Amino acid sequence: xxxxxxxxxxxxxxxxxxxxxxxxxxxxxxxxxxxxxxxxxxxxxxxxxxxxxxxxxxxxxxxxxxxxxxxxxxxxxxxxxxxxxxxxxxxxxxxxxxxxxxxxxxxxxxxxxxxxxxxxxxxxxxxxxxxxxxxxxxxxxxxxxxxxxxxxxxxxxxxxxxxxxxxxxxxxxxxxxxxxxxxxxxxxxxxxxxxxxxxxxxxxxxxxxxxxxxxxxxxxxxxxxxxxxxxxxxxxxxxxxxxxxxxxxxxxxxxxxxxxxxxxxxxxxxxxxxxxxxxxxxxxxxxxxxxxxxxxxxxxxxxxxxxxxxxxxxxxxxxxxxxxxxxxxxxxxxxx
Ligand code: ADE
Ligand code: ZN
Numbered sequence: 001x002x003x004x005x006x007x008x009x010x011x012x013x014x015x016x017x018x019x020x021x022x023x024x025x026x027x028x029x030x031x032x033x034x035x036x037x038x039x040x041x042x043x044x045x046x047x048x049x050x051x052x053x054x055x056x057x058x059x060x061x062x063x064x065x066x067x068x069x070x071x072x073x074x075x076x077x078x079x080x081x082x083x084x085x086x087x088x089x090x091x092x093x094x095x096x097x098x099x100x101x102x103x104x105x106x107x108x109x110x111x112x113x114x115x116x117x118x119x120x121x122x123x124x125x126x127x128x129x130x131x132x133x134x135x136x137x138x139x140x141x142x143x144x145x146x147x148x149x150x151x152x153x154x155x156x157x158x159x160x161x162x163x164x165x166x167x168x169x170x171x172x173x174x175x176x177x178x179x180x181x182x183x184x185x186x187x188x189x190x191x192x193x194x195x196x197x198x199x200x201x202x203x204x205x206x207x208x209x210x211x212x213x214x215x216x217x218x219x220x221x222x223x224x225x226x227x228x229x230x231x232x233x234x235x236x237x238x239x240x241x242x243x244x245x246x247x248x249x250x251x252x253x254x255x256x257x258x259x260x261x262x263x264x265x266x267x268x269x270x271x272x273x274x275x276x277x278x279x280x281x282x283x284x285x286x287x288x289x290x291x292x293x294x295x296x297x298x299x300x301x302x303x304x305x306x307x308x309x310x311x312x313x314x315x316x317x318x319x320x321x322x323x324x325x326x327x328x329x330x331x332x333x334x335x336x
Contacts, residue, residue, distance in 0.1 A: 003298065010293045010307060011094040014331045016314040017278050017289050019222050019245035021101045021141070021171070022079075022121065023070050024281025025086040034072035034081075042072065054284055057255050059203050060173055062284060070106050079120025080127075087128035087136070089282075093290035096328065099137040099319060101169055104154055105146060114157045122164055137166035137319055139197070142185065144170050144177035151185040155192075166319050167195030169222065174204040179211045186216050195219045195319055197245075201226035202256060206233050213242065220245060220317060225256055228264050228271075238272045243317030248296040249287045250280035260299035269306055276314045308336030 001009070028050035035042045044050045050069075056062045073079060083100070090098055100121075107117050121138060128134040140158055142151035158165060168189040170182055179186075179198045186196050198216060201209040202223035209227045212218045213236060224244035227233045237244070246265055251257045257264075268275040277296065282288045287295065297307060315328040 001297075001304075003294065006297055007290065007294050009304065009335075010290055010297070013094060013307065013311045013335050014096045014315075014328055015094060015289060015293075015311050016097040016099070016276075016318045016320075016328070017090060017095050018099050018220070018243070018276055018314060018317060019101070019247055019278035019280055020086070020098055021103065021281050022083050022086060023073070023103055023106065024066060024285075025089075025283050026069050026073070026082060027085070027283045030082065030085065031069055031072050034074075034078050038072060038074045038078070040072050040074070043068070054253075054286075056253055059254050062254055062281070063172060066281065066284060067106055070103075071110065073107060074112055074116070076116045076120035076123070079117055080124045083121050083124030084127055087124065087132055087134050089288050091128075091132040091134050093288055095134065095289050097135045097315070097318060097320065099139055099166065101139050101141045101171065103141050103143060103171065104158065105143045105150060108154070108157065114161075118158070118161045118164075122161070135320070135324075138164060139167045139169050139195075140165055141169040141171045142182060143172040144182065144199075145173045148182055148185050151182055152188070155185060155189060162192060162194075165194060167197060167219070169196075170198040171222070174199060174202055174208065178204070178208050179216050183215055190217075197222055199223055202251075202254075206230040209233055209237075213237070213240070218242070219319075223247065223251075223256075224273075224275075225251065225264055227273075228267065234271055234273065237274075241274055243274045243276060243313065244268065245278050245317070246275050247278045247280035247285075247292070249282075249285045249292050253285040260296055263296060263300060265296055266300040266302060266306065269309060274313050274317055275310065276317055277310050304336065308332060311336070 028047040125136045197220040199222040200212040220243045
C-alpha cells in the first residue's frame with residue numbers, strides 16, 4: 001500500500017492508545033516555553049540542541065534526559081497544557097481514547113504538590129472530552145528505581161483523587177528492579193479497586209514477565225517483547241488473553257530492536273498474542289500513534305487485516321466499560 005493510502009487507512013481506523021507517558025510528550029518547543037514561563041534554567045541552548053541530545057543506546061540514557069526535561073513542569077497550568085497538546089495530536093491521528101501514565105514521584109520529589117499534577121492532568125482530560133470527543137483514563141506509575149516505601153507514600157498522597165484513577169503501573173529502570181520488589185504496594189492498589197500493570201520484558205528477562213503474571217496478577221503487560229524468548233510464557237499470555245502494550249518506535253530508539261524490520265510485532269500477532277501499538281514517549285522517540293502504526297506496517301508489511309486486529313486489540317485491552325468497547329469495536333469493523 002502506498003504510504004499516503006496506508007496513513008489514510010490507519011487514521012480512519014478508530015484507535016485507543018494504552019501506553020503513553022504524559023511526561024514523554026513534552027516537545028522541546030514546549031520545554032523552552034515552560035522554562036521561560038517558570039524561570040527554570042535548562043541545560044540546552046536551543047530546540048535543535050535538545051533534539052540532537054535524543055540519541056540513546058539503552059533505556060537509562062533516555063530516562064536520564066526525560067527526568068531532567070520534566071523539571072520545567074511546576075504548576076497545574078503546565079500539566080494541563082502538556083496533556084491537552086497530546087490529546088490534540090492523538091485526535092489528529094484518529095485516536096479516540098487514551099489511558100495515560102504519569103510519574104508523580106518525578107514531580108513530588110522536586111517539591112511540586114500532588115494537587116498541581118492531578119488537577120492539571122484531570123482538567124486537560126475533561127477539556128479533551130469536551131473539545132475533541134477524546135476519552136481518557138489516568139494511570140499512576142511508581143518509579144521502580146525508588147523503594148517500595150516511597151511508592152506506598154505516593155499511593156497515599158493520591159488517595160484524594162482515587163475515584164479519578166483507573167490503575168497503577170510500574171516504570172523507570174527495569175533491570176535490577178523486578179516486579180516482585182513492588183508486590184505489596186501493587187496488591188494494596190488492587191485492593192483499592194485499581195487496575196494493575198507493569199513494564200516488563202522491555203530490557204528485563206522473561207522471568208520478570210512471569211513474575212508480573214504469576215506473582216502480581218497484572219491486568220496488562222507494558223512492552224513484553226522479551227516474552228517471546230520463552231515459548232511457555234507465550235503460551236500462558238495467549239491463554240490468558242493478556243494485552244501487551246507494544247511501542248515500536250520506542251523499541252527502535254532505545255535499541256530494543258536493531259531496526260523496525262526486525263520488530264516482533266507481526267510475530268506476536270501470528271502467535272495469537274493480544275498486541276497493541278502505542279507511542280510510549282513520542283516527543284523523545286520521533287513519532288506519535290499514527291506514525292508508530294504506519295512506520296511499523298511499512299517495515300513489516302502488515303496487512304489491512306493485521307492493522308484492524310491491532311485497532312481491535314486496543315479497545316479490547318482498554319479499561320473502558322464493556323458497552324463502550326463494543327461500540328468502538330463495531331466502528332473498527334465498519335472501517336476495516
Ligand atoms: N518511563 C517512560 N518511558 C519508559 C519506558 N519505555 N520504560 C520504562 N520507563 C519509562
Ligand atoms: Zn513506557
